[in-house]
Amino acid sequence: MMTQGDSVSPHPEPIEGRGETANPPLRQAQGDGLPALAEEKPLLSASGVSKFYGSRIGCEDVSIDIWPGEVVAVVGESGSGKTTLLNCISTRLMPTTGTVAYRMRDGQIRDLYRMGEAERRFLMRTDWGFVHQNPADGLRMTVSAGANVGERLMATGARHYGNIRATAGDWLGRVEIAEDRIDDQPRAFSGGMRQRLQIARNLVTGPRLVFMDEPTGGLDVSVQARLLDLLRGLVTDLGLAVVVVTHDLAVARLLSHRMVVMKDGRVIETGLTDRVLDDPRAPYTQLLVSSILQA
Amino acid sequence: MTVQPTGLADYNFAYLDEPTKRMIRRAILKAIAIPGYQVPFASREMPMPYGWGTGGVQVTASIIGPDDTLKVIDQGADDTTNAVSIRAFFAKVAEVSTTTSTAEATIIQTRHRIPEETLGEGQVLVYQVPIPEPLRFLEPRETETRKMHALEDYGLMHVKLYEDIARNGHIATTYAYPVKVEGRYVMDPSPTPKFDNPKMDQSEALQLFGAGREKRIYAVPPYTSVVSLDFEDYPFEVNRFDEPCALCGAEGVYLDEVVLDDRGGRMFVCSDTDHCEKRRAAGHRGAMASEGTLA
Numbered sequence: 156m157m158t159q160g161d162s163v164s165p166h167p168e169p170i171e172g173r174g175e176t177a178n179p180p181l182r183q184a185q186g187d188g189l190p191a192l193a194e195e196k197p198l199l200s201a202s203g204v205s206k207f208y209g210s211r212i213g214c215e216d217v218s219i220d221i222w223p224g225e226v227v228a229v230v231g232e233s234g235s236g237k238t239t240l241l242n243c244i245s246t247r248l249m250p251t252t253g254t255v256a257y258r259m260r261d262g263q264i265r266d267l268y269r270m271g272e273a274e275r276r277f278l279m280r281t282d283w284g285f286v287h288q289n290p291a292d293g294l295r296m297t298v299s300a301g302a303n304v305g306e307r308l309m310a311t312g313a314r315h316y317g318n319i320r321a322t323a324g325d326w327l328g329r330v331e332i333a334e335d336r337i338d339d340q341p342r343a344f345s346g347g348m349r350q351r352l353q354i355a356r357n358l359v360t361g362p363r364l365v366f367m368d369e370p371t372g373g374l375d376v377s378v379q380a381r382l383l384d385l386l387r388g389l390v391t392d393l394g395l396a397v398v399v400v401t402h403d404l405a406v407a408r409l410l411s412h413r414m415v416v417m418k419d420g421r422v423i424e425t426g427l428t429d430r431v432l433d434d435p436r437a438p439y440t441q442l443l444v445s446s447i448l449q450a
Numbered sequence: 451m452t453v454q455p456t457g458l459a460d461y462n463f464a465y466l467d468e469p470t471k472r473m474i475r476r477a478i479l480k481a482i483a484i485p486g487y488q489v490p491f492a493s494r495e496m497p498m499p500y501g502w503g504t505g506g507v508q509v510t511a512s513i514i515g516p517d518d519t520l521k522v523i524d525q526g527a528d529d530t531t532n533a534v535s536i537r538a539f540f541a542k543v544a545e546v547s548t549t550t551s552t553a554e555a556t557i558i559q560t561r562h563r564i565p566e567e568t569l570g571e572g573q574v575l576v577y578q579v580p581i582p583e584p585l586r587f588l589e590p591r592e593t594e595t596r597k598m599h600a601l602e603d604y605g606l607m608h609v610k611l612y613e614d615i616a617r618n619g620h621i622a623t624t625y626a627y628p629v630k631v632e633g634r635y636v637m638d639p640s641p642t643p644k645f646d647n648p649k650m651d652q653s654e655a656l657q658l659f660g661a662g663r664e665k666r667i668y669a670v671p672p673y674t675s676v677v678s679l680d681f682e683d684y685p686f687e688v689n690r691f692d693e694p695c696a697l698c699g700a701e702g703v704y705l706d707e708v709v710l711d712d713r714g715g716r717m718f719v720c721s722d723t724d725h726c727e728k729r730r731a732a733g734h735r736g737a738m739a740s741e742g743t744l745a
């Protein structure tokens with residue numbers, strides 16, 4: 156193990172794609188080459204995670220570290236285990252084997268599956284976000300947009316209506332929803348608006364890590380592009396770490412620093428997004444990339 | 451097991467058999483030990499339909515003894531059909547004495563009101579509860595509401611109040627206004643007007659709640675804190691009435707509107723009939739009683 160003052164690498168074990176400075180446009184902080192102290196340890200660290208549904212493999216022996224402020228795209232064909240992996244590392248689905256550790260705000264590293272339920276819920280609604288493909292799964296469809304955004308604040312003790320409403324209004328603005336829609340229910344919103352509302356609802360507590368499962372999946376192409384732009388901006392401004400599941404390599408290209416390619420439940424290739432897309436190494440990834448490029 | 455003689459061949463004392471009463475008493479003891487927590491119990495069929503206070507009746511039947519004096523009110527009145535028939539039921543199956551006087555009663559079974567006269571030590575108030583779960587309308591899944599109670603995860607209650615203010619400019623909930631008991635469990639005070647909420651706080655009397663159809667019992671022991679939920683900038687307020695009782699002139703009591711004729715004539719009178727009668731017997735007169743016609 157290296158000591159903290161070691162200048163060779165900011166990380167005990169070099170990870171492909173880390174420490175490289177050539178990953179614009181989101182990595183400004185890294186671009187200075189300053190080894191920020193907080194980034195010396197991964198935020199989330201999964202090791203040997205497997206999930207079996209009976210005899211069927213969901214995902215198998217996946218180890219992955221998520222670093223503060225980095226966007227990791229998990230790609231692969233349908234049924235390759237992307238959602239299973241995402242759910243396993245976000246405590247939504249108990250893995251059959253393996254551990255998931257998380258560095259709390261106080262610096263303590265905790266095994267997520269040994270945490271009490273109350274503490275885990277608190278973590279999920281303060282330090283984490285989860286954006287579902289279908290906004291109805293992540294929103295309360297029968298309460299107003301303002302209450303949807305304010306819920307996490309209220310759940311963590313906010314008791315001043317005026318402040319909650321002001322914060323909610325501010326967040327609606329940030330996701331490009333007109334503030335005068337604050338009292339409308341998401342039922343009255345378009346698909347793109349719902350998805351933006353879901354994002355605001357997740358970001359209001361200033362999380363450090365956000366999980367997303369096909370966040371643009373159900374949207375029209377033009378709406379997708381706008382949402383991706385918005386996401387890119389927010390992720391950069393807030394320095395969020397994001398794990399985004401997508402089968403759309405264009406989404407991965409636009410949003411992520413690093414890519415994880417899955418096939419049959421296993422990770423078959425990881426690396427900097429540009430490198431993986433421009434110079435895929437695994438034959439399967441080559442096939443995946445070329446099929447997209449031809450399309 | 452001693453079966454108390456009733457003089458009625460077909461019924462055990464207070465209608466329920468002794469094992470059933472013991473089962474219900476165990477639930478009551480548990481409810482008292484965990485103020486505000488809903489204890490499941492094996493609700494029995496009673497000789498009256500659900501919605502007519504079968505939960506309250508079972509609680510009363512389990513705690514009543516030959517020396518008790520029973521008062522039954524419905525919306526504050528002793529003389530409504532429901533109150534009269536429950537009172538007659540216990541006079542028959544338990545041979546207890548009954549009263550309409552709040553001060554004389556040792557057990558008061560109620561639907562929708564708390565008497566105006568402050569209750570004292572040794573008195574028991576038994577509420578008939580239709581829907582015991584305060585989170586029901588926000589989260590229909592029982593598995594989830596139980597978890598929310600267990601984890602003290604009550605953000606949703608404030609979401610409801612937020613929606614109220616967003617829609618009406620103030621907290622418009624006037625009945626079944628949610629409370630927090632002893633700083634722990636959020637509880638539905640049954641459909642009493644929020645006017646009565648402050649009477650629950652630090653009451654000298656024991657308060658028991660029975661929901662027959664939903665099979666739940668909960669309790670507020672004497673001298674327990676009961677706080678109505680609110681926001682800092684929208685604090686809990688009780689309903690105020692512009693005029694005093696038209697019959698007895700009482701102020702600061704809960705009034706019912708009574709329509710006098712088909713030309714829009716109406717008056718506001720005490721909902722608590724016993725309180726009103728006592729005041730008039732003591733010589734108090736309201737605006738409509740000045741000629742003595744209603745005394």
Ligand SMILES: Nc1ncnc2c1ncn2[C@@H]1O[C@H](COP(=O)(O)OP(=O)(O)OP(=O)(O)O)[C@@H](O)[C@H]1O
Nearest residue numbers: 208211212213232233234235236237238239240402
């Ligand atoms: N609840 C479940 N029960 C049984 N098998 C499941 C379950 N969920 C997923 N699987 C199986 O696990 C494997 C991985 O599924 P997963 O949903 O993780 O794939 P995915 O990569 O997210 O696919 P998609 O792109 O279609 O969403 C598949 O073979 C799938 O059939």
Ligand SMILES: [Mg+2]
Nearest residue numbers: 237238239368
């Ligand atoms: Mg999936």
